[in-house]
Amino acid sequence: MPQPLPISDQARRAAGQAIGFLMQQAVENADCLSLAAGLVDEQSLPAELAHRTLADLLQDPRKGRQRLQYGTTQGPEPLRRIFRSYLAELEQVDDQLKSLPLSRIILTTGSQQLLTLIVRALFNPGDICLVAAPTYFVFLGVLQAAAARIIPVQSDDQGMQPEALQLALRQLHDSGDLHRVRLVYVVSDFENPSGVSVAPERRPQLLETVQQYSAISRILLLEDAAYRELHFDIPARRSIWSLDQNGHQNVILAQTFSKSFSPGVRVGLGVLPEDLIQPVTDLKGNDDFGSPHLNQHLIARTLQDGTYQQHVAQVRQSYQSKRDAMLAAIDREFADLPQVSWFRPHGGMYVWMKLPAHISTGFDSELFRRATQVEKVMYVPGELCYPPDWEAAPGCEMRLSYGVLSEQQLDEGICRLARAVRSLLLP
Amino acid sequence: MPQPLPISDQARRAAGQAIGFLMQQAVENADCLSLAAGLVDEQSLPAELAHRTLADLLQDPRKGRQRLQYGTTQGPEPLRRIFRSYLAELEQVDDQLKSLPLSRIILTTGSQQLLTLIVRALFNPGDICLVAAPTYFVFLGVLQAAAARIIPVQSDDQGMQPEALQLALRQLHDSGDLHRVRLVYVVSDFENPSGVSVAPERRPQLLETVQQYSAISRILLLEDAAYRELHFDIPARRSIWSLDQNGHQNVILAQTFSKSFSPGVRVGLGVLPEDLIQPVTDLKGNDDFGSPHLNQHLIARTLQDGTYQQHVAQVRQSYQSKRDAMLAAIDREFADLPQVSWFRPHGGMYVWMKLPAHISTGFDSELFRRATQVEKVMYVPGELCYPPDWEAAPGCEMRLSYGVLSEQQLDEGICRLARAVRSLLLP
Numbered sequence: 001m002p003q004p005l006p007i008s009d010q011a012r013r014a015a016g017q018a019i020g021f022l023m024q025q026a027v028e029n030a031d032c033l034s035l036a037a038g039l040v041d042e043q044s045l046p047a048e049l050a051h052r053t054l055a056d057l058l059q060d061p062r063k064g065r066q067r068l069q070y071g072t073t074q075g076p077e078p079l080r081r082i083f084r085s086y087l088a089e090l091e092q093v094d095d096q097l098k099s100l101p102l103s104r105i106i107l108t109t110g111s112q113q114l115l116t117l118i119v120r121a122l123f124n125p126g127d128i129c130l131v132a133a134p135t136y137f138v139f140l141g142v143l144q145a146a147a148a149r150i151i152p153v154q155s156d157d158q159g160m161q162p163e164a165l166q167l168a169l170r171q172l173h174d175s176g177d178l179h180r181v182r183l184v185y186v187v188s189d190f191e192n193p194s195g196v197s198v199a200p201e202r203r204p205q206l207l208e209t210v211q212q213y214s215a216i217s218r219i220l221l222l223e224d225a226a227y228r229e230l231h232f233d234i235p236a237r238r239s240i241w242s243l244d245q246n247g248h249q250n251v252i253l254a255q256t257f258s259k260s261f262s263p264g265v266r267v268g269l270g271v272l273p274e275d276l277i278q279p280v281t282d283l284k285g286n287d288d289f290g291s292p293h294l295n296q297h298l299i300a301r302t303l304q305d306g307t308y309q310q311h312v313a314q315v316r317q318s319y320q321s322k323r324d325a326m327l328a329a330i331d332r333e334f335a336d337l338p339q340v341s342w343f344r345p346h347g348g349m350y351v352w353m354k355l356p357a358h359i360s361t362g363f364d365s366e367l368f369r370r371a372t373q374v375e376k377v378m379y380v381p382g383e384l385c386y387p388p389d390w391e392a393a394p395g396c397e398m399r400l401s402y403g404v405l406s407e408q409q410l411d412e413g414i415c416r417l418a419r420a421v422r423s424l425l426l427p
Numbered sequence: 428m429p430q431p432l433p434i435s436d437q438a439r440r441a442a443g444q445a446i447g448f449l450m451q452q453a454v455e456n457a458d459c460l461s462l463a464a465g466l467v468d469e470q471s472l473p474a475e476l477a478h479r480t481l482a483d484l485l486q487d488p489r490k491g492r493q494r495l496q497y498g499t500t501q502g503p504e505p506l507r508r509i510f511r512s513y514l515a516e517l518e519q520v521d522d523q524l525k526s527l528p529l530s531r532i533i534l535t536t537g538s539q540q541l542l543t544l545i546v547r548a549l550f551n552p553g554d555i556c557l558v559a560a561p562t563y564f565v566f567l568g569v570l571q572a573a574a575a576r577i578i579p580v581q582s583d584d585q586g587m588q589p590e591a592l593q594l595a596l597r598q599l600h601d602s603g604d605l606h607r608v609r610l611v612y613v614v615s616d617f618e619n620p621s622g623v624s625v626a627p628e629r630r631p632q633l634l635e636t637v638q639q640y641s642a643i644s645r646i647l648l649l650e651d652a653a654y655r656e657l658h659f660d661i662p663a664r665r666s667i668w669s670l671d672q673n674g675h676q677n678v679i680l681a682q683t684f685s686k687s688f689s690p691g692v693r694v695g696l697g698v699l700p701e702d703l704i705q706p707v708t709d710l711k712g713n714d715d716f717g718s719p720h721l722n723q724h725l726i727a728r729t730l731q732d733g734t735y736q737q738h739v740a741q742v743r744q745s746y747q748s749k750r751d752a753m754l755a756a757i758d759r760e761f762a763d764l765p766q767v768s769w770f771r772p773h774g775g776m777y778v779w780m781k782l783p784a785h786i787s788t789g790f791d792s793e794l795f796r797r798a799t800q801v802e803k804v805m806y807v808p809g810e811l812c813y814p815p816d817w818e819a820a821p822g823c824e825m826r827l828s829y830g831v832l833s834e835q836q837l838d839e840g841i842c843r844l845a846r847a848v849r850s851l852l853l854p
Contacts, residue, residue: 002641003641003643004645005549005645005647005700005702005706006549006609006645007548007549007706008547008548008549008554009551010547010710011548011549011706012706014709014712015705015709017709017713019712020709020712039497040496042492042493045491045496046495047488047490047492047494047495048485048491050491051482051485051491054481054482055481055482058474058475058477059478061474061475064472064475064477064478065469065474067474068474069472069691071691109536109714112715112716113714116713116714116715120435120437120438121438122433122438123435124435124436127433138713138716141712141713142713145709145710145713214429215430218429218432218433246429262496262721263720264494264495264496264719264720264721265719265721265722266715266717266719275429275431276432279434279435279438279439279441279442280438282438282441282572283437283438283441285441285446285447285565285568286441286539286543287536287539288539288543288693289539289565290693292691292692292722293690293691293693294477294722295719295721295722
């Protein structure tokens with residue numbers, strides 16, 4: 001037996017996180033219909049488009065070789081220029097984007113790498129991040145690994161409540177902790193897990209609140225817009241970032257092409273305040289000198305020739321049908337159950353369901369056991385989506401994803417889940 | 428003006444590193460012939476092969492879509508099986524590799540990501556890494572960012588001296604610091620920057636020394652084998668990792684396909700001791716959930732159908748010719764200069780040159796100014812390749828790369844460099 005391996009504090013803190021348990025459960029319950037998996041719909045992936053575009057990028061040997069060479073840590077400038085035009089299209093504010101220096105844009109390995117780099121660049125142990133409750137559980141894990149103090153902010157079906165953010169920051173100010181606040185993390189559209197978007201009128205309010213306290217001690221709002229392009233029955237919304245007129249000094253915009261195009265190419269996109277670019281680039285330089293250059297060319301080319309936009313329109317349709325199928329099944333199967341409610345998302349990949357407070361949904365719960373062992377259906381326990389040490393976290397919620405399954409499977413999955421819930425609610 | 432942005436300790440430590448200066452110099456001296464750039468030879472990049480292979484991988488829509496889906500954090504098992512067979516070929520020890528559990532293999536974004544993940548998984552501030560002197564300067568930067576204590580170990584033209592390692596570890600043991608030693612970092616073949624390989628007879632000696640002290644307090648030998656396949660006039664060597672019979676509990680093997688295939692696809696490969704896999708995977712899960720799946724398929728397919736091996740043979744030939752061109756020019760131009768010496772590498776991409784001790788080669792030196800401003804040629808100052816606070820570091824060395832330039836340009840570059848050196852040596 002070798003001597004035990006000494007592990008760093010950050011590795012210790014990264015151990016045993018929600019995502020790990022979840023993946024273990026997914027493996028152990030491989031015979032279940034998965035309403036848990038956060039993967040994208042495989043049928044929506046652009047094999048033919050990627051095939052054609054890569055062929056085009058590699059056909060000319062000289063240009064092909066350039067694309068197989070190292071890029072740069074931030075991504076090559078000509079590519080960042082294309083991504084800037086794409087942002088201008090999304091935001092429908094051409095002028096504002098034209099004046100955005102390319103140096104403010106960074107290309108990463110999915111947006112997940114950007115989220116982690118930002119936390120590593122800003123947080124010492126004990127520094128504070130405010131988050132919606134519930135929120136994206138992998139980001140909670142990143143914060144835990146950084147030994148951050150995580151403060152949940154009351155959220156509802158319009159997103160994070162500005163007055164709750166105001167209150168939380170005022171309390172931190174009064175207790176002398178404002179200088180430890182680094183980030184307010186907001187998933188602005190179709191949040192994973194809640195499906196909720198931040199309402200248009202709340203966007204400037206959240207920003208103004210951050211700016212108000214940032215005048216005392218700098219605070220950044222990290223806007224995770226991973227799902228913004230997957231809108232179904234409402235038009236696209238301008239980002240909170242676009243409202244940050246003060247030279248975009250208070251908002252970080254994080255986007256990804258994993259949901260709208262392909263997670264297997266891992267291209268993410270960030271726009272950062274001027275003084276955050278260098279620290280993030282320094283860390284990324286140590287990590288990888290830059291994400292795969294060829295993959296950045298793939299996305300950039302489809303953005304440029306319009307095939308990306310065509311593809312996203314198809315992806316939207318496909319997820320919309322699946323959302324409709326899941327909601328129709330839930331309406332049918334759960335309508336008569338007392339104190340059960342669910343949110344109707346206008347985009348994204350998730351439906352958030354609340355059960356009566358006495359029904360626990362956790363991995364150790366009777367419901368989880370019945371669902372996975374008896375009915376053969378799996379969901380994500382809602383408690384994973386709250387800060388792990390938060391005593392007020394509800395234990396009776398579920399994240400249901402319509403990402404992976406077909407419409408028919410979604411219907412069957414919801415039937416199974418309803419039987420499991422019913423068996424506990426109406427024994 | 429916004430309030431100043433508070434930056435984390437690790438981001439502060441990652442700032443102002445050698446690689447940053449070097450890249451700035453490269454930009455400012457873009458009119459120079461670059462003997463500095465560590466990029467691979469663009470002419471060697473497999474545009475046609477990548478074109479063909481990607482087309483093949485994406486042609487069938489169903490399989491294509493699977494390859495555009497997320498992989499897994501470590502990389503999918505069927506792919507790791509292919510990489511294991513490749514390792515078996517390299518090591519020529521089939522049996523040993525067959526018994527290696529696939530769980531010990533991890534695929535990363537180049538080997539650079541693996542090096543950083545390992546440091547993040549093992550090091551708290553003040554923990555110790557022993558390195559050859561000189562060594563790979565980007566890794567020194569990673570160690571600095573982790574606030575590691577870096578201890579240089581005497582090296583010569585046969586690599587790190589086992590007796591010097593023995594001495595350093597004994598001293599650390601005697602001073603009570605052995606329990607802070609996490610890694611011994613060894614670039615086993617054609618080290619960047621020195622071109623030196625660890626001699627076959629030293630490999631077991633270094634390993635035994637590590638094992639001896641690891642019996643007291645666990646120490647890992649991190650074998651960076653980035654250049655192992657670029658061997659010219661000597662046969663491939665078995666890795667130090669392959670000698671670690673004790674279940675490979677003491678050696679980490681880090682490899683990359685950036686030098687032998689393409690840095691633009693960023694595929695790296697690691698084999699880790701059993702108890703290091705989980706901490707590294709936990710951190711990588713937070714960072715990116717896995718490196719680009721499509722790219723892993725690209726490399727795996729070429730490994731499987733033998734086109735990779737054919738390609739590497741061509742790459743070897745191309746670098747060999749360029750090494751010959753550089754050495755011929757150096758022999759011709761520098762032979763008559765007193766106290767100038769250089770190492771003749773048998774592979775890799777670098778020639779290490781030593782000038783008389785009184786000739787400084789640093790960014791602020793007269794030689795660097797003359798080379799870049801007057802003669803228009805750029806090199807990497809050798810001092811970057813020593814721990815930054817090491818007082819004994821020589822200041823009179825240079826790393827010369829034959830990676831990027833053509834044979835003719837290499838000849839011209841060496842002529843220019845010789846004129847710059849001559850003007851200082853023989854004024």
